[in-house]
Every structure is written in C-alpha cells, then in structure tokens.
Amino acid sequence: MGILTVANLGKSYPSAGHPLTVLKGVNFDITAGSSVAIVGPSGSGKTTLLGLCAGLDRSTTGNVVLNGVDFNNLGEDERAKVRNQYVGFIFQNFQLLPTLTALENVMVPLELRGETNIKARSLALLDKVGLAERANHYPTQLSGGEQQRVSLARAFSNSPQILFADEPTGNLDTETGEKVEQLLFDLNKDAGTTLILVTHDLELASKTERIIRLKSGEVWSDEPIALQHGQ
Numbered sequence: 001m002g003i004l005t006v007a008n009l010g011k012s013y014p015s016a017g018h019p020l021t022v023l024k025g026v027n028f029d030i031t032a033g034s035s036v037a038i039v040g041p042s043g044s045g046k047t048t049l050l051g052l053c054a055g056l057d058r059s060t061t062g063n064v065v066l067n068g069v070d071f072n073n074l075g076e077d078e079r080a081k082v083r084n085q086y087v088g089f090i091f092q093n094f095q096l097l098p099t100l101t102a103l104e105n106v107m108v109p110l111e112l113r114g115e116t117n118i119k120a121r122s123l124a125l126l127d128k129v130g131l132a133e134r135a136n137h138y139p140t141q142l143s144g145g146e147q148q149r150v151s152l153a154r155a156f157s158n159s160p161q162i163l164f165a166d167e168p169t170g171n172l173d174t175e176t177g178e179k180v181e182q183l184l185f186d187l188n189k190d191a192g193t194t195l196i197l198v199t200h201d202l203e204l205a206s207k208t209e210r211i212i213r214l215k216s217g218e219v220w221s222d223e224p225i226a227l228q229h230g231q
C-alpha cells in the first residue's frame with residue numbers, strides 16, 4: 001500500500017432539486033515519494049478530489065487512506081491534526097492570511113505544532129524560496145509570484161510527507177511559474193516529499209512520473225510517464 005489510497009471515492013454536493021455528483025467511484029494508490037499530476041477538463045472534479053485527499057472535506061462514499069489513516073474514521077479536529085502532521089497544501093490563489101506578514105504566515109503551521117525556534121526556521125524557509133528580504137511585508141505588498149512562494153514556504157514548514165498543489169502556477173507568469181515548479185520538484189527529489197498536483201498545463205504534468213486523467217468525475221486514464229523518466 002502506498003502513502004495515499006483512494007477507494008471507490010464518490011462526492012456529491014447538495015444542489016437545488018437533486019444532489020450534484022462530481023466524483024463517481026475513483027480509485028488509485030500513490031507510492032510514497034512519487035510525483036503525480038491530476039489533469040482533466042474544467043469541472044471534471046480535480047479540485048474536489050484534491051481536497052478530499054488532503055482531508056479538507058469529507059467524501060460522500062468510499063475512502064481516503066493517508067499514511068494508513070482512514071479519514072472516514074476521523075472527526076473534523078482529528079483530520080486537521082493529520083493535515084498538520086503530514087500534509088502541505090498550495091492553492092491557486094495562495095490563501096495567505098492578509099493580516100499577517102510573510103514571516104508570520106510561514107510561522108503558523110509551526111506554531112500549531114508547538115515547535116521551537118519558529119522564527120529562525122521560518123526565516124530560513126523564506127530564504128529558501130528567495131524571499132528573506134520580504135519577511136515583514138504583508139500579502140498585499142507582494143506580487144502574485146512572491147505570494148505563491150510564501151505559500152510554498154508555509155506548506156514546506158511542517159516538512160510534509162505529502163504535498164498537494166492545486167494549479168500552483170495557474171496565476172503566475174511563465175518565468176515565475178517555472179521558479180515555483182522548480183521548488184516543488186526540488187522538494188520532491190531532495191526531501192522525498194510525495195507531490196500531487198492538479199494542473200491544466202500538460203507541459204507541467206509531463207514533468208511528473210504519472211498522470212491521472214479525470215473525465216466527468218471518473219478516472220479516464222492513469223499512466224506512468226515511463227519514457228520521460230527512462231523506466
């Protein structure tokens with residue numbers, strides 16, 4: 001069994017009239033340390049799937065098992081604990097806390113874990129993404145690319161075993177997007193962090209080891225990129 005197992009996963013949202021079913025029996029198993037892209041047309045359920053895998057939301061049917069823990073058996077608070085322990089998440093629109101500086105945003109997960117030496121470690125993380133000199137800036141004083149790099153530093157701060165990224169380069173210009181991409185793949189290679197990203201950028205997807213393609217809430221194809229990685 002891998003680090004993440006998704007079994008018969010289904011999700012319906014309440015909607016006027018009858019529920020809207022957006023995921024219909026999705027299955028896959030992710031190997032620890034691998035990199036995977038989830039692709040598919042808009043509305044095919046990619047973001048919903050990522051949120052369920054990260055424990056941000058609950059499924060309607062089926063199971064998500066992360067590191068041997070089945071989210072179905074956990075309440076909201078326990079899911080939050082698992083997230084804080086194992087999971088990093090990067091959103092397309094960054095989702096930094098607007099009233100906190102870049103440094104304070106990065107410190108939040110470490111504070112939640114009750115860790116020590118938080119400030120110095122957070123500064124080191126900002127330095128790693130090339131933003132040490134922006135530590136005391138607020139999100140509104142940063143460009144989109146800088147905000148995304150702060151959100152990367154925040155996601156890295158709990159040394160996650162698995163990092164989920166929802167269109168991490170979707171709002172960035174090409175050059176900045178490439179920098180962010182590099183940081184994600186460096187983390188995957190150097191720290192062995194499992195990387196699962198949702199993207200509509202097929203060039204980015206082709207840099208991962210495996211592409212899972214969704215269509216109308218179902219897995220349409222699921223293939224390793226064997227040639228690219230010489231396997």
Ligand code: ADP
Nearest residue numbers: 013020022040041042043044045046047048049
């Ligand atoms: P994708 O990421 O592939 O574009 P999403 O998972 O965002 O797909 O959305 C799949 C479908 O679920 C869409 O029709 C969307 O409108 C619907 N949807 C997503 N989130 C919600 C929600 N919180 N409530 C109701 N419908 C939602």
